[in-house]
Amino acid sequence: MTFYVIDDHPLMREAVVMLLRRTRAGAEVVELDRLGGVEEAIKTRGAPELFCLDLKLPDTMGVSGVIELKRRYPDTPLAVLSASPSSDSEEACIQAGADIYIEKSSGASEIGAALRALLVADSGFEELAPTDNKLSKRQKQLIIMLDRGLSNREIAEELGISEHTVKVHLWRLFRRLGVKSRTQTIHFARVHGMLAS
Numbered sequence: 001m002t003f004y005v006i007d008d009h010p011l012m013r014e015a016v017v018m019l020l021r022r023t024r025a026g027a028e029v030v031e032l033d034r035l036g037g038v039e040e041a042i043k044t045r046g047a048p049e050l051f052c053l054d055l056k057l058p059d060t061m062g063v064s065g066v067i068e069l070k071r072r073y074p075d076t077p078l079a080v081l082s083a084s085p086s087s088d089s090e091e092a093c094i095q096a097g098a099d100i101y102i103e104k105s106s107g108a109s110e111i112g113a114a115l116r117a118l119l120v121a122d123s124g125f126e127e128l129a130p131t132d133n134k135l136s137k138r139q140k141q142l143i144i145m146l147d148r149g150l151s152n153r154e155i156a157e158e159l160g161i162s163e164h165t166v167k168v169h170l171w172r173l174f175r176r177l178g179v180k181s182r183t184q185t186i187h188f189a190r191v192h193g194m195l196a197s
Contacts, residue, residue, distance in 0.1 A: 001049035002028045004042075006035060006065070007081065008057055012104060016052050016081065019112045023119065034059045035068060048076045050119060053098075055082040055089060063089075063096035070097030077118050077171075081111070099171045102164060114164035118171070135194075139173045143189045146182050 003020050007013040010033075017029045030045050032038060036059050042048060051069055060068075069078055080098045082089060083105070090101040102114050135143075145155050152170075156163045174180060177188050189195045 002030055002042075002046040003050045003052070004030050004032065004038065004048050005052045006032045006038065006057065007052070007054035008033045009054070012054070012081070015108070016111070019108060019115060020050075020052070023112060023116045033057075035065050038069070039072070048073055050115070051076055051078045052115070053078060053080050055080055055084060055093065063092050063098075066093055066096040066098045079115060079118055100164065100167045106164065110162055110164055113162065114168060117165055117168035135173075135176065138169060139176065140194070142169055142173055143185060143194055147186050147189070147195050 003024075005013050005016045005020070007016065013031050013033070017031060020027060020029050027049075028045065030041050032041060034057050035053075051073070053065055053069065055063070055065070057065055066078065066080060069076070074097075077099045078097065080089075080093045080101045081104055082093075082101065083103075086101055086103055093101050100114055100118055102111055106114075141159070142155070145158065150158070152163045152166045156166045159166070170182075173185065177185060179185050179188050186195070
């Protein structure tokens, strides 16, 4: 398995590569400066375990890179790293299929923690039937917080964790329940008796 870092800024690309190598010692990390070389790189370097994608590349426009990668590799986690504030592009990226949106202005430890959390899959959760007793304590907490209408920032403050970590927890919860949004999560939880009516 291989990590792919696609960013046209050499310094940023090298920084992300360093963070990934610290996260997974001995991991193969492939650096690309545009989206166009991905398919060829995967043929020669191996199946992707993670994509780290810069939002603004010479051969992409808006969220086109996210859409393209998710169309070709729907099951591979995709982290968007962008210089744009999350208020500008995060929602569009998540709707296009990105699993997490990370601002490049975040510190190295925060970016590293978000990528690490994205790589640590909940063991065997894909095979479990989506019933209340199969959710972790944290996932049950999140459902209640979503039902209360809390934002990522408010959830982060209440749990004493970073917003990026909240996003990763939500991503895992969505995958666990087979949903794509907060609204779908709350609906699923109500239908399956996970929330008091």
